[in-house]
Amino acid sequence: MLQEAFSTFVRTHGLERHFQRLAFFDIGKRPGADNTLASTLAKQLVSVSNTPVDGLIASLGTHANGLTESQADKIRQDVGLNEIGQGKAQRWWTHLWHCYRNPFSLLLTFLATVSYFTDDPMGAVVIGSMVALGTLIRFLQETRSNKAAEKLKSMVSNTATVLRRSITEAVLGKSREYFNLPEQQHQVHKVEIPISRLVPGDIIALSAGDMIPADVRLLSAKHLFVSQAAMTGESLPVEKFAQQVNPATSNPLDLDNLCFMGTNVVSGAATAVIVNTGKNTYFGMLAERVLKTDRSPTAFQRGVNEVSWLLIRFMLVMVPIVLLINGFTKHDWWSASLFALSIAVGLTPEMLLMIVTATLAKGAIYLSQKKVIVKRLDAIQNFGAMNVLCTDKTGTLTQDRIFLERHTDIYGTPSDKVLEYAYLNSYHQTGLKNLLDVAVLEHAELQSKLNVARRYRKIDEIPFDFQRRRMSVIVAENEDRHFLICKGAVDEILSVCSRVDMHDASAELTPELLDEIRTVTAALNEEGLRVVAVAARECRPDKESYDVVDEAGLTLFGYIAFLDPPKESTAPAIEALQKHGVRVKVLTGDNDKVTAKVCREVGLTCDAILLGAQVEAMSDAELAVAVERYDVFAKLTPLHKERIVRALRHGDHIVGFLGDGINDAPALRAADIGISVDSAVDIAKEAADIILLEKSLLVLEQGVMEGRKTFANMLKYTKMSASSNFGNVFSVLLASVFLPFLPMLPLQLLVQNLLYDFSQVAIPLDNVDAELLAKPQRWNSGAIGRFMIFFGPMSSVFDIATFALMWYVFRANTPETQTLFQSGWFVEGLLTQTLIVHMIRTRKIPFLQSRASWPLLITTATIMTVGVFLPMGPFAEYFKLQALPLSYFGWLLLILLGYMLLTQAMKGFYARRYGW
Template sequence: MTKKWFTEQVDSTLSKMGTTVEQGLSAEEIADRQARYGNNELEEQDKKSAFELFLHQFKNPLIFILGIGAGVSFFTGHLIDAVAITVIIFINALIAFWQEFKAQKGMEALREMAAPVAQVRRDGEWVAVLAKELVPGDILKIHTGDILAADVRIIEANRLSIDEAALTGESEPVDKTVSVLADEHIGLGDQKNMGFMTTMVTSGTGLGVVTATGMKTEVGHIADMMANTEETKTPMQIRMDTIAKTLMAAALAVVAVICVFGLYQGMPWLEIINTGISLSVAAIPEGLPTVISIVLTMGSTRMVKSNALAKQLSAIETLGSTTVICSDKTGTLTQNQMQVMKAYDTSGRYWDVSGKGFSPEGEFKPVDHYTNVKNSPEMLLGLKIATLCNDAEYIQDAGRSTVRGNPTEGALIVAAAKAGLQQKQMFDSGDYTIVEKFPFDSERKMASVVVKTKDGKHFLALKGAPDVVLNHASGVMVDGETIALNQTTSDGNLALAISPAEKLVNLYDAAIQDFAHQALRTLAVGFRELSEADLSKDYTELESDVTVLGLFGIMDPPRPEVRDAVNSCYEAGVRTVMITGDHALTAAAIAREIGIIRCNDDLVVTGSELDDMSDEKLQEICPKVAVFARVTPEHKLRIVQAQQFNNEVAAMTGDGVNDAPALRRADIGVAMGITGTSVAKDSGDLILLDDNFSTIVKAVRQGRQIFDNLRKFIRQALTANVGEVSVILFAFLAMGPETVLPLTPLMILWINLVSDGLPALALGVEPEEKDLMERKPRKRNESFFGDHLGTRIILRGLALGGMSFLAFSWALGAGYSAAYAQTVAFATLIFAQLWHLFDSRTFTTLYRKNPFTNVYLLVAVVISSTLSLGVIYTSVGQLIFSTEALSAVHMVGIILASSLPTLAISYLKERTKIKFV
């Protein structure tokens, strides 16, 4: 059986499905098909249990190394070290587990969107059945408010409209028809004789024959893509993996060198093991995963204040790496509120209509004339007609303006309000009463109502497609007077009997073309005075001989702040690409207005063109494409994959079921918090609480700042680790078999977690650098150590370790005990790192940074210094860490001497401008 049921006649579809409208399927046939096709439900994804997820967190190389260190410490009698490291391991694992556990909800939300029951004809009777029992060939009854329980070919439609926004991205309900569609390559949004599972019926009634159930439906296809779409690792995760592997290799290399050197020197095995433990603990920044999580959490808190909620902490930094934002149009770049943007009356006058969305604040601004809208009889009457011939309702609640009903009709009511015409007042006053309604349908492309005025007179108020309204017209109004139109007999088209009327029609046609070029949805309005005899006539007779009044150009306008946001992205080296289910003309017009299309070389590509395009060709043209229009879920997924193949870091925004696979695949999926479906929210990494594109730009800025601050923290943390490793290595190399370790494992843990980790946390709230949004985005494969950061870490770490070893050697040489000398080395390294914090705050030098701009850092330094002095000078600290109290003179000397490495190297960089220093 063909899947392209929209190309089949109704009779042909019923025949191929082996069913009839009158009888439906028999009980025997239903049983056979249920056995053949299975239940009409989405298959549940295999997912990891909570316990499996928790165990999965221990695959991290950093955690693995720490586990080895804890085990060795335990078996060699270093119980405090073993317990401390084990606690750190479990804290890190729990944080990672909780983030991943919350993300396993996408398919569950998709399943919950399905309809619970359905009305079908079976054995000649209408019966209610569980939706999961539907089979292909069932005749499904469709009512307003229904959620379609399967994919259907529409076989009967009575003013039937279905909201398919979640599936296709269409911003308005789609009017359904039974007519055959000849083009086999049209997308879901254009298949107007089909209905799809999980979409909602907004108006009308109809019948449909079920053509697909379960995983064979369009939403089932999306579910299958979600299940088989691999979630890519974020650049942050890749960089962290690189750091972990680098540190693991470094730790193993250092321990190997010590073992070889120790054996060569004839050192005892126990001494070699103790030294190896100290070095492995020193090489690994135990608090790194925890501190990074805390820094990202603080960033997440700041982002929530900007209306961006991060579901996964790693996504926060990824935003800072983003090179291309693939953005949906409706509701993200636009307001998702239809608005009358332009108006034209049949006297040839234009107005621009200001305002925002459904707010009544705004005005009609004359274009190339000085006529106030209230002084145009035809426009004022046209606004009354648009308000009377209208099923929408304007609502103001707690200062918030909304529309109940069709958004386009709501836009007409709001436009009238801007001219001083209030819908509620018009009806409540009794000036106008609706006698009869003739709703819009897709075949006649018009809607009309019979209106009774307060004095008992009647008239017909009509709105519809401009060409259709003109074809039903006998005149146009000019300055309050009706100019008659005459029909020709040659081709059935309207012609004008006299030159003035011909000119008016030409102006009317030009206005239609002008609005179309601006991608405005155009509606015309007209009226007809009715006699008592007319009231008994059919609407097909009444909707003739009308007088045309004017045109309204309607669209979902861009958000006011979006143009600046798109431009900010452009200046930051981040491309914005519009990906939408809307028509190419509409999408391109919006893209030009907000700056996504910046020149003639920027391409607009449609879904049908993508179908004929290979993946290689798509990858080739991706950098040139500004708009992808009329796209399907498969197209969105292909576009994201093509961007990633080109080494882009792709952010993808979306709100519907159709966006879910691409949201999962993108480096960072951005779901809409207000209009977004639960499927989209569960598939994304970031949720926009205000559905606003400019919020993404704020989040990109936050992401870049967080990345900067993470690099500053990693620089501080790893410099400290290099200092700890080097002080032990210097002692080992200089002292040979008689080595006395300058630092114990527990001292190293204290430095990593308290004296280094706590102040380094304050780097997470470091104010942003001045050139933050002027830099080009980082490349996907750029590590944390880029721009010579690795060199600076090693150079400064060796300097800090060297100073600590010199202080240790001096103490031993001066005849002090080994414990006293270790305390000297301990204190020297702590204060050297605290001095280095001020240099880590910037990518320039500390001489260019005001030391008082980060109050948190100053407080953290004070706390860390106080706690460390407590370890040295309190009996409890001396008992646990084997320290001895240092003399006041020695402590002052240590504080001053420990500043020398940082001050000297920073001065050298300031003078020479050498990047790697």
């Protein structure tokens, strides 16, 4: 999909500034193949801009009323789908190579090669198997995850409105080309098709909220403003026209009658013909260049990197120490080097990437079952870490269906004239039809007005925008009378009214009448009704084009009032979110009185409401203080919403924003996690990280909980791996000082590490204690480091006990008996490492108060069984192990029991002091 492509290249890659710096001719001046491509495309677009419409339509092989379906199919076969090339899947062998080519796999391969050439083929086989299995698991897991993610993203689709011509049945048998048929034998209709199926030559209709789906030449435009911020860095929308104002313009982005893939319509309406699609667009060319740049890490990836570097720093300290101690004490620097390399591998959480990917994929699949579609897997962690949720009011706190409750004159008395004018306005407008328009058009009383509306001919319209907060249509019933009918927010309508309608008589709008009007509308607001004012005036019949300046000297006829009742699910959802540590804030452009009533009904405190005008007057520092105090914000513009979200983020909050309108797009982009719905406008869905298939805060609350569960399981693995590996290396360090031989051979250490890693592959499926879901969690490398240092050496206490057991009880204290010593520590080390999975996965008593999931129980039990079997079974000699005396296992049970009791006691101390 175009929107996912745009999101992937610009927002997900963190390349907004990169795009803004890539001025068209800067690309053209760079050496290489890009130079020719940019120059050719620039010339083509300039030529398209200056070509007369008839000539352009002819050159594209299309028609003013669009293509037929068969023509579009034929063109699509030639040019392909309207998709960016980045969507092509990796070749499986390329993906397999990427799964292999990490430092850890390369290190293991080096060890396997050295083992093979030092007459240890069995060691080479085991280490090679480790590499192969690790790579294969990651490859299979990522392949499955990628397929799942693509399947989920395909559930969220965007469409475009395109003109299609069809041929009547009477001429289907004729063997003539469609374009040669008489015009009257064609039927023209508007259809919604997926953006990917658009082709050059398609005629499309654009309105506020639409993404521009390809590079297009405008055929008609009415107050069309397009946001090109992602392409040019311009913060304000630019107005586009059907004609090029300055024919000498050579920069494509400055051409007045061209719009580009990836930009979006802020306001107005237009029709356009598609010139270029997919990789042949301006955006497609930039995308190819962006592919050559490195991806900027997301907040989630930065957290993983911090943890990885923490472990690497420990490795860089510990490995040289182990090397030097063993080299000087054993006088075998080659064996010491191999052993130090094995220690490096032991300190490395090889399965971290696989565990993270598997956990995120499992979370995404689960959320899809809860009607939550994840566009970016790593957004799940932000979902769980979110501690502030900003949400729009309409359709989120309230029902997604607004009812036309009243239509009154200026005094609040029912008025059919106001009803008729409102219907004419909603019926004839072609811009963005919001819920209010839908409510007007579907109102039962208005069905009789349909024939009346059809008697009027539309002359022109002045589309809605979020600065004026009103829109107008100009209609004519007779050629000698034009009427401009305007509806919008009360204050904005009053600002262009000079008179009022009083029982079919017109009177001047006096201060006294103005006070009465405000009293009536305030009373309606107090009832929870959203009030829209309706005004009109007669215009000259000879005028065919109208502009914003014509919205003046209007007569106020009255109001239409809408009921937007709260959803039954809203109050319990807000209560649940707040219980789980998510503070809900309402950001709306609606009236403060209506907002206050709705908030009270759903259980949100709104003793004080911050208005958009107050936000406008605040500095960033003042706003940073205000956003902490207020939970309800009303009469906001889109930029106000964005400022509030950014202020919250700068206050060290993880901020989610839920919205579905054009006015929500800036805030969606500014938030840590943008959340939208499948019924949202294109630009809102493009900006979002997560799409809800059901616009409900209850669904959102379930998503937050799954995000936290996903992160909790990732954190489990990181804590387990870090503390266990550090404890193991710490034990090696102590043993190396006193033992006349290596405490464990490199091969044995690698096998133990491999088995331990496989014991944790089911962690993504593990249960999570309710306490861990009670509040948001984030990556904290400092806390992980403290946990590692605290719990790691604890296992060393019992490793030392095992050393003493093997040395003094079983007399494994000479180089000749080192195999017995190594076998004893191999079993004890693997079992304690595996048990730590169950000890650290919960703050509670494992197996009794908190039990792991069955898959995790089975994998850990299997690995413990394999660990005991290796020295006792027929393969012991291959791993340079030997059978242990049966009495050893009695001692082993005591060691494991002591380890579990001490760990449980220290968990309580640690949790009380540092939290869990």
